[in-house]
Amino acid sequence: MFHLTYEFKLKPTQSQIAIFEDWLEQCRRVYNYALCERKDWIKSRSCRINACSLHSEYIIPADTPRPTYFNQSEKLTQAKKKYPELRKVSAQVLQQTLKRLEKAFVALWEQKHGFPRFKKPEKMRSFVFPQIGVNSIQKGKILLPKIGWVKFHQSREIPDSGRIKQAQIVKRASGWYILLIVQWDVDVPQPIPHGEAVGIDVGLTSFIATSNGLTVKRPRFFVDAERKLKLLQQRVSRKRLGSNNWHKAIKKVAKLHEYVANCRKDWHFKLSHQICNGVGMVFVEDLNLVGLSRSILGKHCLDAAWGQFFNILEQTCFKRGVYFQKVDSHKTSQICPSCGTDTGKKELSERTHVCSNCGYTSDRDVAAAQVVLQRGLAAVGHTVKMLVEGKFVGIPKMQESLNL
Structure with a gap:
């Protein structure tokens, strides 16, 4: 497998910008809630049986499983019935937010990174579509799930031989950008030592x-x-x-x-x-x-x-x-x-x-x-x-x- 990332600047309308902003806020809330749930579970297991804190203690039943991406994804489905604003966001986008938190904890355990932090307002700057439909790109336009056609500045052509695997919407100070990951089902040989x-x-x-x-x-x-x-x-x-x-x-x-x-x-x-x-x-x-x-x-x-x-x-x-x-x-x-x-x-x-x-x-x-x-x-x-x-x-x- 060979992957390349193509970056283009989006030209969304004001209504589409409002949708992007709302989706980022919903992703931020899901991320913070899931992080709080994991943090509470860890703190409830951090004290000794015979020496509880004098100030306060997290009491969670002993048989409660550790929060993971899979059981939090199940709870996300239940939360959509209670909070209708979550239904406006694509389900896969919210799942990718939980997967992002899972990767942060894996980096904490395996790569000695710091403990994940809560996202302040306007600090969540990207969300991911893990799947894009076939023929979803026309000349200067891309079809995003639940959003529709969004214009973008196509500075270079995307090869027809590649398959778009993922799209990431990124908010920056200079505007909105889209990162398209294109996959080719070929094996590219690594360079070998040669020459000067x-x-x-x-x-x-x-x-x-x-x-x-x-x-x-x-x-x-x-x-x-x-x-x-x-x-x-x-x-x-x-x-x-x-x-x-x-x-x-x-x-x-x-x-x-x-x-x-x-x-x-x-x-x-x-x-x-x-x-x-x-x-x-x-x-x-x-x-x-x-x-x-x-x-x-x-x-x-x-x-x-x-x-x-x-x-x-x-x-x-x-x-x-x-x-x-x-x-x-x-x-x-x-x-x-x-x-x-x-x-x-x-x-x-x-x-x-x-x-x-x-x-x-x-x-x-x-x-x-x-x-x-x-x-x-x-x-x-x-x-x-x-x-x-x-x-x-x-x-x-x-x-x-x-x-x-």
């Missing part, structure tokens, strides 16, 4: 440094917009909470955040295509991005968005047939790429790598990228082959040691 290889080291001074000597300065998207953001947030704080002017000011802040995110994402895409030009293998560091985001330089790490860049780079490599792999990031800036000697920890102010053993001198980030390249080639078993072909750029001492 490049190692990449990321940082805050230089966003990337490659093993062949290319360094790209980090653009400060969020930092450059902070002054304007501060001004807009001050205007929000001076408005009466909940008023029309307050909502307008909030929308301006959201638009600025979206603009910054779009600029960053566009730059990441362009840089990833530049990296893939003329190479067959790309190796990057497997960083602890969560730990970096919580450090003293966390704001700048989040502004750089290395995680998003790695995801985009991996997608670009797959699309262009380039092999992509993450390697161990331990001590990449401390090991000499020429002789393999551990040169010790460097201060952030030291921007040049100088090896006391072999005398190899290079830019600190470029040397780290060369270590990443070595580890990547060792992982795929192509180190000697690349050295023989003379494509191991910037490491003359190692080539001399092998008499190449």
Whole structure:
């Protein structure tokens, strides 16, 4: 199976926007009620039998099963008889909301994510149609269940060979968007190691440094917009909470955040295509991005968005047939790429790598990228082959040691 996501901007009417807003609110209420039910069940099992809380305690019968997606879906069917506003929303859309909560708890247990939180008003920004009818897309229009035909800006054609599996309606500061997941019943082979290889080291001074000597300065998207953001947030704080002017000011802040995110994402895409030009293998560091985001330089790490860049780079490599792999990031800036000697920890102010053993001198980030390249080639078993072909750029001492 092969999937691609097509994103288009919707052009709904005012009545359709009102339906979207109402559906988001109903999905938010279902999500919060289901989360409250799960939270109460967990708290009722958290105390000891002989030591109840002095303040209050959740009392739920011992034979009550743990709330799951399946039994909450059954209760949702019963709730529709009591609350008629739920009947206006597609049943599958509400079920997908419960499935979204189930995925949040699975991520809590398996991936160590945080405990799911309640959604405040206007914080639910998307809902999903898990099925779309056959021939539901015409030129610039899409047929949504219980809503009807909705116009959208079709910036590119959707191949007839693919099958639309899912549609997601997303609300953003700049308008409403639809994400269509298209499926092809084919097996696409993964790229295999071939051609010239490049190692990449990321940082805050230089966003990337490659093993062949290319360094790209980090653009400060969020930092450059902070002054304007501060001004807009001050205007929000001076408005009466909940008023029309307050909502307008909030929308301006959201638009600025979206603009910054779009600029960053566009730059990441362009840089990833530049990296893939003329190479067959790309190796990057497997960083602890969560730990970096919580450090003293966390704001700048989040502004750089290395995680998003790695995801985009991996997608670009797959699309262009380039092999992509993450390697161990331990001590990449401390090991000499020429002789393999551990040169010790460097201060952030030291921007040049100088090896006391072999005398190899290079830019600190470029040397780290060369270590990443070595580890990547060792992982795929192509180190000697690349050295023989003379494509191991910037490491003359190692080539001399092998008499190449």
